[in-house]
Amino acid sequence: xxxxxxxxxxxxxxxxxxxxxxILLGRGALAWLSxxxxxxxxxxxxxxxxxxxxxxxxxDLYQAGFARQIYLVNERRERRYAxxxxxxxxxxxxxxxxxxxxxxxxxxxxxxxxIGRDVISTAxxxxxxxxxxxxxxxxxLVVTSAYHVRRARMIFRAALPRADVRxxxxxxxxxxxxxxxxxxxxxxxxxxxxxxxFYGLGGRF
Numbered sequence: 733x734x735x736x737x738x739x740x741x742x743x744x745x746x747x748x749x750x751x752x753x754x755i756l757l758g759r760g761a762l763a764w765l766s767x768x769x770x771x772x773x774x775x776x777x778x779x780x781x782x783x784x785x786x787x788x789x790x791x792d793l794y795q796a797g798f799a800r801q802i803y804l805v806n807e808r809r810e811r812r813y814a815x816x817x818x819x820x821x822x823x824x825x826x827x828x829x830x831x832x833x834x835x836x837x838x839x840x841x842x843x844x845x846x847i848g849r850d851v852i853s854t855a856x857x858x859x860x861x862x863x864x865x866x867x868x869x870x871x872x873l874v875v876t877s878a879y880h881v882r883r884a885r886m887i888f889r890a891a892l893p894r895a896d897v898r899x900x901x902x903x904x905x906x907x908x909x910x911x912x913x914x915x916x917x918x919x920x921x922x923x924x925x926x927x928x929x930f931y932g933l934g935g936r937f
Contacts, residue, residue, distance in 0.1 A: 761921055762911050766878035769885075769898035774799045775870035780857060780884060781807035783877055784829035786902045790875045791837030793900065798873060802843055804830050805857050808850040853937040854884055858891035869894035877905050879920045883928050 777799045779790045790802050804827045809817070816823045824832075827846050834844055848860050861872070872892070876884045878901040885899045911917035 761925070762879065762907055762909075762917075764882065765921065765924055766881050766901055766907075768878070768881050768901040771796075771798050771873050771898060771900055772871065773797070774873045774896075774898070775865075775868075776801040776803055776872055778803045778857075778861060778872055778874045779805070779830060780854060780874060780876040780880070781805045781826055781851060782880075783902070783905065784826050784833060785904045786875045786877065787830035787833040788837065788904045789900060789902045791834050791839050792903075793873055793875070794834075794839050794843065795837070800843060801845065802834065802839060803861070804844065804846045805848045805851050805860070806846055807848075808852045854880075854887050855891070855931070855936050858888045861888070862891040865892060865895060869896075871896040871898065874899045875902060876900075877902050877920075878907055879917075879924050883924060883931060886928070886931065 771793055777790045777793050779786050779802060781804075787802075787804070793799065794802060806827055807825075809825065813823055831841075831844060831846070835841065847864070848857070851857055851860065865872070872888070872895055874884055874888055874897060876899060881899045881901050885897065888895075888897045888899070907917045907920075908914045911921050
């Protein structure tokens with residue numbers, strides 16, 4: 733029975749990806765994925781893991797007075813860096829680079845808090861913040877990459893239903909309008925569509 737459910741889920745995922753892909757794999761795909769919210773004064777700025785340049789947008793929001801607290805996440809180190817770590821080759825973690833970026837942009841260290849340990853996904857990040865803010869209904873500014881905006885909003889609003897979650901696109905990451913002509917952008921868009929389908933079908937990491 734368990735195998736049947738797993739196989740059925742995989743089949744449904746493939747069918748859904750094909751169906752949604754047929755709709756989205758055009759000029760409007762990136763716009764659909766990256767429809768961000770407008771920032772408003774908030775209790776905190778949350779920088780999602782994955783790209784240290786997101787901290788630059790967080791610094792801009794902080795300096796503009798939208799919030800006085802910034803959260804970073806201690807994400808799991810990717811296995812591909814294990815050999816470098818074992819050889820003691822300096823290769824900073826994302827949260828370390830983010831802290832440097834924030835400091836260089838004038839954000840005081842006491843305004844930055846790093847949470848979690850070996851966090852592996854957006855869903856795992858949202859679960860941590862749901863615990864932190866469980867007694868309140870705050871407004872939160874969540875900073876992530878443009879292609880990740882829609883899924884981040886889905887996940888955080890589901891995890892923090894009482895909060896006013898506003899997802900802000902990192903303006904320091906640029907994506908070509910004709911994303912399908914760019915290898916890196918195409919990889920991000922296609923993978924993100926698959927992840928949205930996976931999440932919609934109940935998949936979690």
